[in-house]
Amino acid sequence: MQVLKFGGTSVGSAKAIDQVCQILKKHKPAGRYAIVVSALGGTTDKLIRCGQLAGEGQEQYKSVLQEIENRHLDTIRELFPITAQSSMISQLKKKLNALENLCDGIFQVGELSARSLDKIMSYGELISCVIVAEKLRQQGFSATCKDSRELIVTDNNYGHATVNFHATNHLITEYFAQHPADYFVLPGFVAAAADGDTTTLGRGGSDYTAAIIAAAVNADLLDIWTDVSGMMTADPRLVSQALPIAHISYEEAMELSHFGAKVIYPPTIQPVMDKRIPIWIKNTFAPEDYGTLIQDTEERSFPVTGISGIQHISLLTLEGSGMVGIPGFSKRLFEALLQERINVIFITQSSSEHSITVGIHEADMLKAKTAVDSEFAQEIHDKRIDPLQVEKDLCIVAVVGDKMKNHHGTSGKLFGTLGRNGVNVRAIAQGSTEKNISAVINKADLKKALNLIHEAFFEAPLKQVNLFVAGVGNVGSKLLEQLQQQQHYLQEELGLQIRVAGMANSKNALFSEYGIGLHDWKNQLTQGDAMDLASFVERIKAMNLRNSVFVDNTASADVAAVYHEFLQHGISVVTCNKIACSSDYAYYKKLKDLARKYNASFLFETNVGAGLPVINTLNDLVRSGDRVQSIEAVLSGSLNFVFNHFVNGNSFRSVVKAAQDEGYTEPDPRIDLSGKDVMRKILILARESGAAIEMDDITNHSFLPEACLDAPSVADFYETLDEHADHFQQLYHEAASAGKRLKFVARYADGQASVGLQCVAPDHPFYKLEGKDNIVLYTTNRYQEQPLIVKGAGAGADVTASGIFADIIRSARL
Missing domain, CATH: 3.40.50.720 (NAD(P)-binding Rossmann-like Domain)
Known part of the structure; x- marks a missing residue:
């Protein structure tokens, strides 16, 4: 026998139900089938709303009931020929009348009990079961509809009932043995207590219904048909690069489902895992996709199978010196939470026994705080322990994989990846089986963390x-x-x-x-x-x-x-x-x-020398233990261009204007000619070599007359250059007559820095510096006789952009 479950979206419209029929036709005739169906997509939420409104004494519940009726009537009219509609509408009306009577009673009493809510919620599956069974019969299938409440026995824990497997298995095996039909359609989610009251198995419980039946009849396979093509390595809504998981073990699937993977309801796996019945998750709307097959898996080389996360988590921390060496604190903590029916998702405890931390749903935070502080009131009064500490706005990320225990460094890779990107880990838990590593982080970081982890384990090396x-x-x-x-x-x-x-x-x-x-x-x-x-x-x-x-x-x-x-x-x-x-x-x-x-990069190579490796070279020297004795440099491509072209016959004004037109200077050339830009550069180099100096500590031997610097505008500045043309010509002739060239030089040595115009002799490395090139000489303990020289183009948008580009790559690879 094979069991197939179709979720709410798989039966959410007439078109979807037709698709279910097509899927079943492809299975035909391969044995008997139990088909478990959910309510039409969105119906259960409307039923809950209907009950809540009635319990609050609000007549709007009648409007919601009408919406539910219209939805199902529309589906029937689209799905069946007119000749078959009358019977179906009659059955629908009968069930909806019973539902309306139930809601009317709740409205009159003004109270919605958990028992009544379970009965209200059951109508979604009970109606869809009738519709799907009739559609199958119309398509030529020998289908019969069976109420799951007559097969699955639970306790009276309404909303999330616990199954009595001994009684349930007996009823299921007996029923299927006595009835010869090929296709059985059953409502998921619903069950009944021993006294006959309707119960439910929890939201998503239709999966669980299918698994219970599959285990009872020793099915060959359990198909879960949904609206996605199987389980993914992460939630695709948060991680766009998420990949489908073709094969996964029962244990891995269970871990992922418990930690937020919504494709399969967590309790589903246990009944079939005990019988080693494979579960195949398939996409109703893309049945050709492989999906995910859950079964005992073969050895895999990769450690991580998937990642998941739970949002809206609070951490509770019980802490105090009075806990050390005293048994029973953990027991009392969990009993206090149990009495309030608070589910514990995450547990970690310090080895000193000084504290224990648990994670719960944020909605239970205040209830938990009250219960635990009440339980430990005496110890808190005696100051043996502190009042319960509560942290909110958190979430859990979980990395799951059967083979993590065989791969060294998985935890290190996980936490290193998060740490390098500023994701703070508040708490950590890892079971001894090493199938799951869980970390509590701020909920604002969930999407970032999932993408980081996915990139680290599934997208490497990209x-x-x-x-x-x-x-x-x-x-x-x-x-x-x-x-x-x-x-x-x-x-x-x-x-x-x-x-x-x-x-x-x-x-x-x-x-x-x-x-x-x-x-x-x-x-x-x-x-x-x-x-x-x-x-x-x-x-x-x-x-x-x-x-x-x-x-x-x-x-x-x-x-x-x-x-x-x-x-x-x-x-x-x-x-x-x-x-x-x-x-x-x-x-x-x-x-x-x-x-x-x-753990962030702060890179500014292009602050000095554009694309030249000036700062990186200096950093490498210092980090490797070398000590800088002096730095001598021509650091302004624009000034080098100016003085290389300021030759006999050219006016200083014309050369400066040419440099500006070529884009080698700032829009206001005084920023370059004043030497302030060079002062900044030598200051940065001095600081990177280890000096704690300020801009005011640098001496600027300016070659510009004060009138040029004080000109009210750029146009006026050019006029002052003409007015002081003799000054500039004198600078040139003094250098030329000595066989030297003018260079604007920056220097740092013995804690002192300066910039200014110098006459450079032919034997100096700066003498033949052409165009807009920069040059830096590092004299260090290792480079004393021959300074280390970095030389090349030191200005221009292309080379500056390439330097920035290189820093971006460097930051990405750190």
């Missing part, structure tokens, strides 16, 4: 990185272009899927959890919301995406001032904006400390 890009001008647009060009390479060679989840310019902000298309981002951004920095920051934090990186391509002090908000939420920061790292040393140090504390 790692998803979510970027939030501020500033999409010259540098930002080049970065987006490079990201688009390199997507395939990153996935194939580095195992990285980098997507832009948010971007902003000074006017608009745009977000997409699933990634912004980089082929059309400019048009999309114009359709975005108005840009507000505070809202932009909060939105990024609220999205709470895994492996998040904030990328700052601006020169904004306001943007630099919010880096700490990202870092302390575990969001990495990559920036070419020099303001943060050259601001007060305390803020620079705070950002570095936050990055370490919250």
